[in-house]
Amino acid sequence: MAGKWLKRIMIPLSVVSLATATACGGSSDPTQTETSDVSTPITISFFGSDASPTWNNMKDDVGQAITKATNVTINAEYDVSGGGTQKIALMTASGEYPDTIFPKGSITKLVEAGALIDLTDLINKYGPNIKKVYGNDLSRLQYSKDDPSIYVIPTNAGVGEAKFDAGGGFELQHQVMKELGYPKIKTVKDFENVLKEYKEKHPTINGQPTIPLTLNADDWKIMITVTNPAFLATGAPDDGEFYINPETYEAQLHYKRPEEKEYFRWLNHMYNEGLLDPETFTQKNDQYLSKIASGRVLGLIDQDWDYQQAENSLKTSGMSERTYGHYPLQLDDSTKDRSFQDIGPPVGYGIGITTSAKDPIRIIKFLDWMASDEAQVLNNWGIEGKHYEVKDGKRVIPADVQERKINDNTNFTKESGIGMYNFSVHYGDSVKDSTGNYYTTNFPEQILASYSQPEKDALKAYGATTWKDLFPAKDEFPVKAWGAAYNLPSPDDPSYNVAYQKSQDIVRKRIPEAILAKPDQFDSIYDQMVSELSTDEMKKMEASYSQLIKDTVELWGTNKK
Known part of the structure; x- marks a missing residue:
């Protein structure tokens, strides 16, 4: 623990030395001295852990307007796949970082490496818009109970958000549902029956073999379409790789839940019935998208942001009837989909300023401008007179x-x-x-206004206005006291990351193996996985995570008071 506090003390000192080098005055305190003129053009380097296939080097309309307003140009690099883990590992090994970074789930690695500066003082002095947006919940951005530094500004989710539409669940093509008379579907068995019936009627689509269901298991996306749906379809909320007992805050790897074993048994059944794409665990992301764009994939279990590029291609090709609706299906009718359970103010995934940045004040001023009303309207709506x-x-x-x-x-x-x-x-x-x-x-x-006619027809058939109308509302569940656990930094325990990576290796080996096995082999493979995830090492990891959750609940409760 002493090491973490040492980093907290030293990081602001590195900021001071960098700020002093560019300061107009003689103060060494970056929160007291203006270090740069915002009218001077500056380029800020940035690394994003998610892919961004539409990034256009700020040559687009909004990008040019941002540069004109701020004199800032973003030199961005985005990871193609892997969620930034490999790239960030190389950064921490070399000690060389971009000015700003969106580390996603690798924030702990950067904090441990002393790569991120504490933004608390910078926000307090130069972040009026940031403070306005976050309001009284700014203290939620603190890294942990033992380290109250603010290392990242959350960017993934919006403050005060109440989504009006759904983007996840189980997806089915509008044409499929229309032809089958918009059948009632509530369980995965209903989903299966729809896929089977339509495939029997249409063994080919556009001259190619019909694919009832395919999943995206390329690298980290296996969590999105293969493993995460196991808890969502069995009535548990999304807390990453863990299931957290809402009463005791005890955490365990969610795969140990008996309900989830039955979900994976269903996927095994789908494979053996010829309804699950046999290339699910060998195809790459671009192959997955290519199949969807061909119009021959009847069903998905995914989030729309993951396949949006392919769905856009379907629309461009005049195949809107082959795009997808979202259905909150469950393993059986005893549980509810918790996609819209309230997690409170968003924390976690966001952008940080690294110790390599030569002018943190200029950067925080830019990030603060991006939080202004002007910038938010620009980013969301575009240019007045051209886009709205x-x-x-x-x-x-x-x-x-x-x-x-x-x-x-x-x-x-x-x-x-x-x-x-x-x-x-x-x-x-x-x-x-x-x-x-x-x-x-x-x-x-x-x-x-954004819905295509086939989408409107499907919603009307189900008595809904938007896809969210089909999902259980947030007021059907209590607010989660720990927010979204997958957004929290990893526990401050050196053995945690080692055990966690082992658990990931086990899951990513055994889950595909279990799904692709013969039905009579499923139990032995799955039970072997659970055994491998139940060693003393794994139990210690779960205990560390349980303590993280308990500390978070205590921290937020204390700050709220």
Whole structure:
């Protein structure tokens, strides 16, 4: 623990030395001295752990407007796959970092390496917009109970967000549901029956063999489409690799839940019935997307952001009927999908400033501007007069722009830059600005305007206005006291990461093995996995994570008081 506190003491000193080098005055305190003129052009380097296929080097409309307003240019590098883990490992080994970084789940590695500066003082002095957006919950950004530093500004989720639509669950093509008379589906067995019936009627689509169901198991995305659905389809919330007892806060690897074993048994059944793509565990991400874009994949179990590129291709090709609706299916009717359970103010995944940055003050000023109303409207809506108009005080997207957003989204995003610049804390869906307009374009009227006709027909058949209407509402569940556990930093325990990686290696080997096995071999393979995940080493890891959850609940409860 002493090492962590030593890092906390030393990191601001490195900021001081860097700030002094660029200071106009003689003070060595970066929170007391203006170190740069915002009218001077500057390039800020950035690494993002997620892929960004539409990044256009700020040559887009929004990017150019940002540079014009701030004199800042972002020199960005995005990971293609792997969630940034390999790239960040190389960074920590070399000690060389970009000015800013979105480390995703690797924040602990950067903190342990002393690579991130504490943003607390910088935000207090130069972050009025950041503080305005986060309000009284700013203390939630503290790294841990033992280290109250703020290392990242959350960017993934919006503050105050109440989503109006669903983007996950089980997906089925609109054409499939239409042809089968929009059948009632509530369980995975219903899902299976729909896929089987349609495939028997249509063994080929567009001249190629029909694929009832395919999953994306390429690298870390195996969690999104293969393993995470096991807890979502059995009534548990998303807490990453763990299931957390809501009463005791004790954590265990979620694969140990008997319900999840039965979910994976169902996937094994789907494979042996010829309904699950046999290439699921060998195909790469681009192959997965290519199959979807061909229109011959009937069903998915995914999040729309993962396959959106392929769905955009379907729309561009005039195959909107082959795009997908979202259904909150469960293993059986005894549980509910908890996708919309309230996690409280968002914390975790976000952007940090590294010790390599020569001008942290200029960077925090930029990040603060990105949290301003002006920047949030720009990022979400685009350029007034080009991407939206103001009529009777309301922002409105013209029909031709809306048509491109629906049917040519990839090219439109590259050209416009809309939605590409979430470089700071921001408000979420459902929050309105001082003019009475929503900050984002994801509100009921706009969502309805973005739906294709096949999508509208499917929703009407199910008596819904948006896909979220089919899902259990957040008021059906209690607010999670620990937020979203997958957003929390790893426990401060050297043995934790070793054991965690071992658990990942075990799961990523055994789960595919169990799914692709003959039915009579499933139990022995799955039980062997559970045994391998139940060693003393694994139990110690779970205990460390349990303590992290308990400390987080205590920290947030104390700060709230």
